[in-house]
Amino acid sequence: MGQTIFVVKFKWKFWAGLAAIIYLVLTALFVALVIQRINYVKRVKSARGYVNLGNTFFLKSDFDKAIGDYNEAIRLNPQSATAYLQRGLAYVMKVNLNKAIDDFSESIRLNPKNATTYFERGSIYDAKGEYDNAINDFNEVLQIDPKNIKALLKRGSVYSKEKELDKAINDYNQVLQIDPTNARAYSSRGAVYRKQREFDKAFKDFNDGIRLNPKDGIAFNNFAWFRATCANDSFRNGAEAVELATKACELTQWKSWFCIATLAAANAEAGDFEKAVNYQKQALSMFGATEKNKNDEQQRLDFYEQKKPYHEVLK
Numbered sequence: 403m404g405q406t407i408f409v410v411k412f413k414w415k416f417w418a419g420l421a422a423i424i425y426l427v428l429t430a431l432f433v434a435l436v437i438q439r440i441n442y443v444k445r446v447k448s449a450r451g452y453v454n455l456g457n458t459f460f461l462k463s464d465f466d467k468a469i470g471d472y473n474e475a476i477r478l479n480p481q482s483a484t485a486y487l488q489r490g491l492a493y494v495m496k497v498n499l500n501k502a503i504d505d506f507s508e509s510i511r512l513n514p515k516n517a518t519t520y521f522e523r524g525s526i527y528d529a530k531g532e533y534d535n536a537i538n539d540f541n542e543v544l545q546i547d548p549k550n551i552k553a554l555l556k557r558g559s560v561y562s563k564e565k566e567l568d569k570a571i572n573d574y575n576q577v578l579q580i581d582p583t584n585a586r587a588y589s590s591r592g593a594v595y596r597k598q599r600e601f602d603k604a605f606k607d608f609n610d611g612i613r614l615n616p617k618d619g620i621a622f623n624n625f626a627w628f629r630a631t632c633a634n635d636s637f638r639n640g641a642e643a644v645e646l647a648t649k650a651c652e653l654t655q656w657k658s659w660f661c662i663a664t665l666a667a668a669n670a671e672a673g674d675f676e677k678a679v680n681y682q683k684q685a686l687s688m689f690g691a692t693e694k695n696k697n698d699e700q701q702r703l704d705f706y707e708q709k710k711p712y713h714e715v716l717k
Contacts, residue, residue: 449479465492483513517546585615589624619653623661630668633714640672659688670711678706
């Protein structure tokens with residue numbers, strides 16, 4: 403009997419001790435997890451703070467300091483899709499397009515539902531002349547946000563460059579269904595009608611574009627190009643082209659190479675070949691043109707140096 407009582411007491415003490423040990427272990431684990439979580443939250447909050455600080459420098463155009471803060475945010479929280487997106491935007495401003503694409507791609511991996519990141523990467527692919535990649539990214543934007551006007555306009559522009567003109571017009575028509583007063587859609591559709599030799603439609607769309615938004619430099623540029631270079635001579639008007647192209651350059655603060663190239667073509671059509679040559683050389687010296695753009699603009703410079711205006715020959 404006494405032995406039985408001893409065995410029972412021993413078992414009770416054993417299980418009680420084991421339970422105490424388990425409790426202590428679980429408590430320690432819980433405390434460790436709480437501390438880990440607190441540290442994680444601190445890191446995340448700190449990472450967000452660095453992103454916010456980087457954004458402040460970004461707005462001041464101090465992109466090196468902005469990138470430094472985004473780097474620190476990413477070190478503290480490597481899962482921050484926002485930090486990669488913002489650093490990518492800073493690299494765009496420093497014209498480091500490959501690093502920008504890398505950051506946008508990582509941001510997309512971390513957050514594949516952010517339409518803005520696809521749009522920004524697609525815009526860089528467009529600038530680099532990688533049109534298939536650009537279209538894929540704009541497609542992704544429109545999967546997430548089917549009424550995204552910026553993506554429709556951009557995709558329409560890329561389709562136009564790829565000579566998929568019906569697809570381009572369809573995108574611009576979709577924009578106008580969403581926003582019937584969208585000046586850029588009218589102007590861009592006019593450029594496609596010009597390529598299709600539907601000059602009456604083009605003329606009307608160009609007019610509507612500058613009427614609806616008299617501060618849209620691209621709309622003025624498109625109309626100026628039409629008036630300077632149209633394959634149908636009845637639509638060309640050198641003096642008006644110079645006026646429109648000058649307005650386009652003013653509205654884009656003389657920072658757009660293609661607006662300045664349009665001003666060169668307008669002056670050539672107006673018979674001022676000295677200005678045409680000077681503006682064309684200025685355009686060729688500016689950043690933003692692809693190699694194909696530069697080849698085309700060099701050929702036009704040759705025309706102006708021979709005192710010949712450039713007129714489109716559309717098939």
